[in-house]
Amino acid sequence: MKIATWNVNSVKARLAHLLDWLDEAGPDVVLLQETKCQNQDFPRLELSSAGWHLALRGQKSYNGVAILSRQPLVETACELPGDQGEARYIEARLPDGLIVASLYVPMGQSVESDRFPFKLAFLEAVGQRAKALLTADADFLFGGDYNVAPGDGDVFDSAAMQGQVLCHPEERRRFRQLLFLGLTDCFHALHPEPHQFSWWDYRAGAWPRDQGLRIDHLLASPRVADRLTSAGIDKGPRGREKASDHTPVWCEIADGC
DNA sequence: ATGGCGCGCGCAGCGCGA
Numbered sequence: 122m123k124i125a126t127w128n129v130n131s132v133k134a135r136l137a138h139l140l141d142w143l144d145e146a147g148p149d150v151v152l153l154q155e156t157k158c159q160n161q162d163f164p165r166l167e168l169s170s171a172g173w174h175l176a177l178r179g180q181k182s183y184n185g186v187a188i189l190s191r192q193p194l195v196e197t198a199c200e201l202p203g204d205q206g207e208a209r210y211i212e213a214r215l216p217d218g219l220i221v222a223s224l225y226v227p228m229g230q231s232v233e234s235d236r237f238p239f240k241l242a243f244l245e246a247v248g249q250r251a252k253a254l255l256t257a258d259a260d261f262l263f264g265g266d267y268n269v270a271p272g273d274g275d276v277f278d279s280a281a282m283q284g285q286v287l288c289h290p291e292e293r294r295r296f297r298q299l300l301f302l303g304l305t306d307c308f309h310a311l312h313p314e315p316h317q318f319s320w321w322d323y324r325a326g327a328w329p330r331d332q333g334l335r336i337d338h339l340l341a342s343p344r345v346a347d348r349l350t351s352a353g354i355d356k357g358p359r360g361r362e363k364a365s366d367h368t369p370v371w372c373e374i375a376d377g378c
Numbered sequence: 379a380t381g382g383c384g385c386g387c388g389c390a391g392c393g394c395g396a
Contacts, residue, residue: 130395131385155395157386182386183394228396268396287396322396323383334396366384366396 124150124221125371126264126337127358128320132156132187135365136164140171142358148371149191150215152223152264156185163187178211186211186223186265198222201246209243212250217377219345220254224265229286237286240268244295251302255342260377263304264339266367269296271306274315275335277327287334305346307339307372312352319354320367328359337370348375 125148129135132153143151156163160177168175168189178199179185185208188194194213197220201210212222224247229240247263254261269292273279282288300306308317318333327333341349352372359368 134385155385228394230395285396320396325382327382336396363384 122150122219122374122376123148123371124152124262124264124339124374125355125369126152126154126223126266126339127369128154128225128266128337128365128367130155130157130365130367132185133158133162133164134363136167138358138361138364140167142355142369143171143173143189145357146355146369146371150221151189152221153187153189154185154223154225154266156187157182158185176211176213178208180208184208184225186225188213188221188223190215190221192216198250201243201250203242203246205239218260219377220259220261222250222261222263222265224263224267226266226268228268229292232284232286232289237289241291241295244269244292244299248295248298248302251299251304251340251342255302259342260345261342262307262339262345262374264337264370266336267296267338268336269293270334270336271296271309271338275318277316277318277332277334287336299340303343304340305343305349307341307346307349308335308352308354308370309338310346310349310352317354319370321359323366337367339370339372341372341374345374348377349373350375
């Protein structure tokens with residue numbers, strides 16, 4: 122089973138890119154972020170006619186998360202405590218029992234702003250949800266835009282970004298706490314080499330210069346991590362005209378035993 | 379040199395992202 126996460130930066134503006142990439146990459150589950158539309162405005166027809174089951178948590182203009190699945194979904198949650206009503210989390214169960222979540226961690230604006238403690242609290246709420254699912258003995262995969270570059274190797278210029286938002290020690294600590302629970306960063310586990318990015322700024326020629334960050338992650342619970350067979354970053358969509366600034370990150374999980 | 383681009387909203391230019 123192939124599961125991917127992709128911050129599309131507007132599902133409506135990116136619909137052609139999304140449909141093309143779904144055909145090319147052949148994922149079974151796709152976790153989307155920054156859909157930027159209310160559920161009634163989501164391009165349901167185009168996706169359901171292409172064979173996708175949907176779980177949606179949208180809002181007007183900002184944020185918005187979604188799950189696309191080849192198999193039917195049962196929604197298990199659509200918010201986290203303390204999310205202040207922002208559409209940043211949706212979670213659903215697949216027929217074989219695997220729980221998948223699409224999450225969009227607040228970027229945090231700047232370390233000094235009120236949004237930074239909100240970001241830290243959101244990361245802690247993700248940890249609380251993971252802990253509850255582990256206690257319930259569930260198998261799960263939390264994919265999304267974490268807005269955290271976990272290590273210096275995940276940043277094109279770590280000296281310049283030291284102590285800044287996306288790289289701050291406090292958010293890296295919250296991210297590591299997810300790993301301490303027993304979750305596995307699926308891409309990093311198989312590709313530990315530095316400078317494998319998932320996001321590139323639109324400005325300053327960041328994309329052609331390959332000056333990016335790795336901030337989109339797939340975190341697997343222990344038994345799911347045991348089934349991990351491959352992972353990758355598809356850079357193709359980022360190179361297209363009118364691209365999202367993020368590109369898909371994916372992993373493959375062997376069938377459950 | 380601290381901006382650069384692209385989105386939604388809505389019809390000018392602002393807020394926001396990372």
